[in-house]
Amino acid sequence: MDFRPSEAQQLLVAAARDFLARHCPIDAPPGGPAAPKDLWTEMALLGWPGLLVPGDLGGSDGTLLDVMLLVEEMGRFDLESPYIASAVAATSMLLASAVPARRRAVVPEMALGRRTAALALLEESGELTPQAISTRGEPGGRLQGRKLCVRDADIAHDLIVTARGESGVSVFHVQRARAGITCEAMPSIDGNRLFAVTFDGVDVAPADMLGDAGAGWDVLRPALALGALARCAEMIGAAARILDLAVEHAKTRVQSGRPIGSFQAIQHACADLLRGVESARPLALSAAWRVERGQPSDAEVAMAKSYTGDACLSVARKAHQIFGAIGYCEEHPLHRFHKRILAARLEYGDAVHHAETIARAIGLV
């Protein structure tokens, strides 16, 4: 075992921290200093969107563990971007399952940051299962239905859409500008990045399909695992930043003539924040390591996602108590990290979703 990132990974982290510190200051106004689109171009210059893409398709041949380390830094700086959905989940699906012409046309564009994709998966039940899909769609036919909670749909060039046809659930890759697609904001407490996307007789060609007709869930499952792990890394980064801020506050905030960090009640709360971060990180990284090596990892990913979500959310919630009244203000950064964790926890499978995977893995009938 070796918990130390390689030298190249350490460089990646250092460069990311440097870039993000300049572009995502902690005292930025709500919503961040730049719209996701603006910073995306800069991020593309660093090669981040192409991290999982092979060199012959314009990427940098990186690994999932590279992505985990990079995304942890993004979480640490509360970066608002379509990175996980587009550069991780969607890119991996296009690489694995798009027809060669589509792959060659789209993946290099995505690697260069000129094109992003959003995931249009959830419907009215909010469940991430094949049974929950009622949107209709056949290759060579039309998409008809509505997807909900599609993150960053407004800025995405393409949409990855699940739809049910004669042979079961298939996955389609369609341009958002295609006739019949409309987006409507779904206001949320975590930054208004969610949209309802309606597909009204949208033409889809066989070349739009990712994988075989009816095999949609096989196409989707590995990408959801990557997305879940990247969300873990993001939550860990956000929680780690909350920890840093809380400890700093505990050292400098003076009450009754002493830094509040000298009171045991605060000390013990800070210790619990550290526990959340330090226990989630090795679990998530080791799950990613298994995925990267192609080992069976459904249970490990489910455990990582469900544990990390709970641990990091409790870091955020406990931190509010350490910060006191100032943490309740919009101008204070705490709520942004908290909301990021809250959102990340629910995407790529919420706790209930992953609990069922774990339950089966430990042998419950």
Added chain:
Amino acid sequence: MDFGFSVAEEAFAEKVRAFLRRHPPASFPRDGMDAGYGSGAASRAFMRALGAEGWLSMTWPRRFGGEERPMMEKLVLLEELALAGAPFGPLSGADQTAEAIIRVGTPYLQSELLPRIARGDATFWQGFSEPGAGSDLLSLTTEARRDGDYYVINGHKIWSSHAGIADFGLVLARTSREARRSHGLTMFVVANQTSGMEIRPIRSLTGEVYHYEVFLDDVRVPRDVLLGPEGEGFAALLGGLDTDRFWGRFYKAPALKRLLLRLVQHANTVTRDGQPLARDAAVRRGLAGLAAEIEALRAMFYRVGWLIQNGERAGHESALAKVMADELGQKLTAFAMDALGAFGPLAEASQWAPLGGEMAHAYLTSLGHTIAGGTSEILRTTVATRGLGLPTQR
């Protein structure tokens, strides 16, 4: 980064599993109860069986009879033993003591005790706490007075695990009064038969004996039994306590996993409301959540182990891992008592006890874990001050 076992480590794990198949844990006599840390019951016979395999000394330097195997293999061994519920209770104490003897022991301790430890023939108790010195260990009053080539120890130790069935005590005593309370303390390795020692059992809330108190009345020991230099016992101990917290709880994750899997078996076989208990949403989700927490605990301990293997002290990391281990143990056993329902509190002696009464027993012993080896409160303070740099209270 690499989060897997090497081929050699995998092969060793298989070797341990084969050993456990040849030596089923249940076939060994138990000399003392399980602390519930996951370290299994005390069994001298099982320790000797481990010794016969060479596993008690495998990481030692060759000049002390070891094989200089990497520390990771010790973790592999402990994990397999805990998963199997083997009675390896004295292992951690013996291992830690051997490590200290190799590092700072006298030639006498090295030549007399190391071979016995390697055979599984020497087990140890800790004589640290006193009636008036619990969390405030430095207020201990046991004294050792120099008398030529001997020391004469007087005092009263308490909460010493397995002291009555072990062979030697590690007794921390004051050898001089210094301005700093952490100075002037010395560690002695005292044989149980030494005259002047009285070892009395303390019956615990489980109804069984795990702890003892030890009265030392003019106990005379040669200077050969000093563990480390005179007056520097606390420095040696503190380094020891850091790793003691790691080694004392490393096997908790696999031990809890074993308990969890027993609960799964139970939930699959009993019915509630006409369906398997396993289908009850609260039980199902609860067990899944606990399984994830156990995996997180395991990953955290392996990381701390990796730090220690790389020469880091890992003091606050070990403390944090211990807090998590013991609180998770309490959470799991409390959940289990709920899940087991009306028969949950039945003990081993009852034919109706679910899971042979093991869960009820674990529920009770788990209460002591957040106290023993540093209370969770003391340890959180350690994490906050040593790990996060928060100001100390004074």
